[in-house]
Each structure stands twice: as structure tokens, then as C-alpha cells.
Amino acid sequence: MKNMMASIWRPMRGVSVKPIGDGRFLFQFFHVLDVNRVLEGSPWSFNNHPLILHPLLRGEHPFVYDLPHGFFTGRVGVQLGDFIGKFIEYDNSNRGAAWMTFMHIRVEVDTDIPLKRWKKVGQKAGCSFVVHFKYEKLNSCCFVCGILGHTENFCELRFASPEEEPKREWGLFSEGT
Numbered sequence: 001m002k003n004m005m006a007s008i009w010r011p012m013r014g015v016s017v018k019p020i021g022d023g024r025f026l027f028q029f030f031h032v033l034d035v036n037r038v039l040e041g042s043p044w045s046f047n048n049h050p051l052i053l054h055p056l057l058r059g060e061h062p063f064v065y066d067l068p069h070g071f072f073t074g075r076v077g078v079q080l081g082d083f084i085g086k087f088i089e090y091d092n093s094n095r096g097a098a099w100m101t102f103m104h105i106r107v108e109v110d111t112d113i114p115l116k117r118w119k120k121v122g123q124k125a126g127c128s129f130v131v132h133f134k135y136e137k138l139n140s141c142c143f144v145c146g147i148l149g150h151t152e153n154f155c156e157l158r159f160a161s162p163e164e165e166p167k168r169e170w171g172l173f174s175e176g177t
Helices: 002-009 032-040 075-082 157-160
Strands: 015-021 022-031 044-046 049-051 059-065 085-090 104-110 120-122 129-136
Touching: 002 015, 002 032, 002 044, 022 032, 075 085, 075 104, 075 129
Parallel strands: none
Antiparallel strands: 015 022, 044 049, 059 104, 059 129, 085 104, 120 129
């Protein structure tokens, strides 16, 4: 893994990779530009397993759909990002276009809990609407439980009731229903 990731990342000042146990590794970069390039290019995987990088757990990039016009703001992006996980970045290029149908944000997610699929949002006038989240760049996500890091063939929920066909609430381009 050390050589493979170093050849993919090609850090100009080098990287040191040390195993720290429990399938975890410490990646030490020797220049901040190398670190930033790797983190901005996340998420990463090795042998179809996600690499969880600190300080970013794994940079998942949700799209927010069904958002009414007038709500494509950085402030709304921060609020929705913090609902999904920990907000990192709002894509300003998505703001203000009349044809816009989604908002693109960057979020740090907890890989031990299911991905969020939707959120009910209230307005000051007492009305509410539901926004849906779709994710990109997911390597191994279970379509049964929505947790990253395994597929449905290795899902504990499937093994709990092997005689029943599980309900798959997540999909290839995960969308809440």
C-alpha cells in the first residue's frame, strides 16, 4: 500500500507511511502543499476499501436536491452540511442560477453511522419542504444499512434475518425516498 499510494499521490516532498495497528496507518507528508492536494482530491481507496484521512474522515461530496429557489446560499449550505456531518465547503458556482436544480457541498461524514438521505426544512412562514441528498465518490457503501466501509454482502443487518430479502434504501447514486 505504501508504494501504491505514494505513486498515485506523487508528493513533491515525500510521504512516510507507518502502520499503527488495527488496520490503520499514519501518513506523514513533508509539505503542506502535498497534504492539501491529497485532501482536496479525496476520497481515496486502496483495494476497494476507503482510506479514511485525518483531519478529514473521508470527503464525501453530497448534492442537495429539491431546494426551492432562494435557498441556494452559503448559509443554507453550511446548515445542511452540518446536518449531514461536518460542513467543509460550499460550491459558490451553484449560487444564483435560475436553472439550478441542486446544491453541491463538501462534508466530512462519520463512517460509523448511516448516510443521511433527506431532511425536512421549515420556513419562517410555517411552510416546510423536504430536501434530498445524493452522494458522489462513494467506494464501498452498503445499500441495506447506508454505512460506509462494507457492502451488503457483509452487512450485519442481512445476517440478522438471512431468510428475508433486505430493503435497500440506498443506491448507486444514493437518493432518499
